[in-house]
Amino acid sequence: MNFVVERNEILTRLEAVSGAAASKTVKPILSGINFSVKGESIVQLTATDLETAIKTEVKAKHIDGQDGFVVDAKVALEIVRNLPEGEIIFEIEETNLIIRAGKSRFTLPTMDPEEFPDVETTTGGVEFVVSVSAIELMIDRVIFCAARDEFMRNLNGVYWEFEGGFLRLVAADGFRMALAEERIDVSVDDHFLLTLKSMRDLQNSMKSAMSDEMKIVYDGSRVGFYFDGTEMVSKVVDAEFPDYKRVLPKSFKSRVRLYTSNLSDAVRRASIAARLGSDSIKLDIKDELLRIIARSPDHGEAIEEIEGKKEGDNLVIAFNPRFLSESLRKIDTEEVELNFVDSNSPLQINPIDVQGYTYIIMPIRLI
C-alpha cells in the first residue's frame, strides 16, 4: 500500500502507539508498527508488546493497494519527527518502505504483517464512559506514588476501582499512597490493577486525543480504553492490590492549614540539610506555628518556620522530605491541609475546598 499523510498528523499518531511497541524483544515483529488500510482514507497503526496493544488511525490521501506492512517503531517515529511540516509519501517497493518528503528519501526494511499478532477488542464485562482530561489528571495525581520495582507486582501499577458510582485510582509503594476519585455513571462495582508501563502507555496515547470522551471496557482479564479513533487494550495484573481503605485514617487529632507554596519551599530548603543526613525532616507543630527541622552531620541544621491555622493537639512527627515534596507538587490549590493522628500514624494531605484526591504518607519513627 502507498499513501500520503500530513507530517504533524502521523507524528502524533506514531507517538501515541509507539510506546506499546516492545523495545527489547526476542520477537523483532513486536518492535514494529503494523500499518494497515482501514477505509477509503484511513490508515490504521497498531503496536503491541503482547501485554498492551494500541491501535490508532490517521487520515491519509491517495491510498493505493490493500497490503499492509510492519516497520520498526522507533526508526519510523524518529524519521517522521525529523521531517519538516508538510506532506509525507509512504510507498512500498518490494519489501522496503520508502518515506519521501521534500528532498529527503528514506528506505526502510519492512516485516511481514502476517506475523504481527492479532489484537482483539474487549467486549462484554463492565463498560463506562469517562472524560479523557479527567482520566489524565487522575493518573497524573497518583502515578508517582506507585512502586518502581517491577518485582513488587501488586504495587508496580495503578489500581482502578469502580464502586458506588465512583471511579477511584490508587497507587502506593509501601511508604505512601495516592488516591484520586471521580463520579462516573456505572452501577456495577468492580476493580482491576494495571502495570505502571500500561499506565504510561495510556498517558502517552491520550496526548493525541482530540475529543474528550473515553469508553473503558473491562472483560475480567483485559481492559480496553477507546477514544477518538484510538484503542488501547491491556492485560490486567494477576496480583492483589492491598486493602487501601485500611490505610486511610478514620479520624484526626490535629489539622494544620497552610499556603501550599510556603510549605513546599520550606520542605525543599530543609531537605538540603536532610539529604546527606538521616533523610528525614521533623515537623514540630505547636499552636499556630509549624517548624520544620532537619539535621545532618556535615550539612548542619535547617530550621524553617511557617505560620498556619491549627486545630487540635500539638505534635512532633518526621517524614522523608521527598515524599512530602512530590505530593505537594500535585496539590493545585493555594492552600493545603495536613491531617495528623499521632507521631506514628500516617499523615493525610488534602487540597482545600476541593474533593477528589488525597495523599497518605507514613511517618519515620522518631528515636
Next chain:
Amino acid sequence: MNFVVERNEILTRLEAVSGAAASKTVKPILSGINFSVKGESIVQLTATDLETAIKTEVKAKHIDGQDGFVVDAKVALEIVRNLPEGEIIFEIEETNLIIRAGKSRFTLPTMDPEEFPDVETTTGGVEFVVSVSAIELMIDRVIFCAARDEFMRNLNGVYWEFEGGFLRLVAADGFRMALAEERIDVSVDDHFLLTLKSMRDLQNSMKSAMSDEMKIVYDGSRVGFYFDGTEMVSKVVDAEFPDYKRVLPKSFKSRVRLYTSNLSDAVRRASIAARLGSDSIKLDIKDELLRIIARSPDHGEAIEEIEGKKEGDNLVIAFNPRFLSESLRKIDTEEVELNFVDSNSPLQINPIDVQGYTYIIMPIRLI
C-alpha cells in the same frame, strides 16, 4: 565576621567560584569557599582545587568582625539558590555559620580559614586585555572539539596562542579541530594550554561578569584572568599541543556554499540511518547538488538532496555525522562553506563573510 547581602548578588558570586572548589578530595578544606573581609563593604569569596583558583567579591552591609571562615561550597550554593529574593544574614556563632533569611535558618559547620591554601595573583610575563564577551564566544566555538579523555593530556583542553597581534584558541580530539581567533593588542608571541576543567570554570565564572573588560596575565606556569572583581588563576598543562597549523589545508579543490539550516537538518535526518550502521554518512557532491547518503543494515537507507553553489571538482567523501552536526550548530551565519581537498583529506567548514572561526573534520576512509 557577620554580614548582610542581597540573595541575588551573592548567588551569582557563589556560582562563579564554586566550580573551582574540589568535589571529591582527600583535603576537605578544598571543597570549601573561603569567606574573608576585603574592605568596608566587600566580602571576598575564594575557592580552589590547587589547579585552578577563583576569587570574587560581593557587596555586603553591616560587616562586623574581621575573622574569615570556610564553608562547604556545594551546600552554601544550594542553600542560597533555594532562598527567596531579599536580604540574607550570615552570622558566625562559635564554629558554626548561621544563614538566615525570612523565616529560614541554616546552621553550617565551618572549617578553619588558616588551613585554606594561599592563592597568589600572577604578575609579570605576558599581559593583554580582551573583551569578556569575545572570550566567551571564542571558548564556546572551540571547547566542544576538545578530547574528553583526561589521559589525553595534550588534547583534553584548549590551546591559547597569541601571535602577530592575534589571540587564537584551538581545540582538537584527533578527529576534528576547532579554531577561533580575535585581534588583540599584544606585541609578544607566546602560548599555553589549559585543561578542559579550567576552561569550564572560566566559562562559569564569566557568567557573573557585569563589565566587559578582562585582563589576561601569563607568567610562564600560570594564567590569570581578571575581570569585574573576579580573578581566576589556573596552572597551565605541562604537555605539548600538536602543531595545529600542519592540519590546516593549504589549498582546496572544491568548495560548496549552502544554507546552514538545510545542511544541518539533512545531516540530522541522514544520521538516523547512520546511527546503528557504520556511523558514517557519505557526501556526494556533483555539480550543483550535494547528496547525503547513509545506510545501515536494520535502519535502511537515507538520501538527502541539497542544492548549493559549487566551485571546483566533483567529490565523494564520508564523515561521522555527529562531528558535522556539532560544528554546524556553532556556525551562526545563514550560509556555510564546505572546503574540500579530496576524499582522504580534512574538510574545512567556514561561516560565510565572517572571519574568526573555522572547523576541520577528518573524513572516514571509503572502502
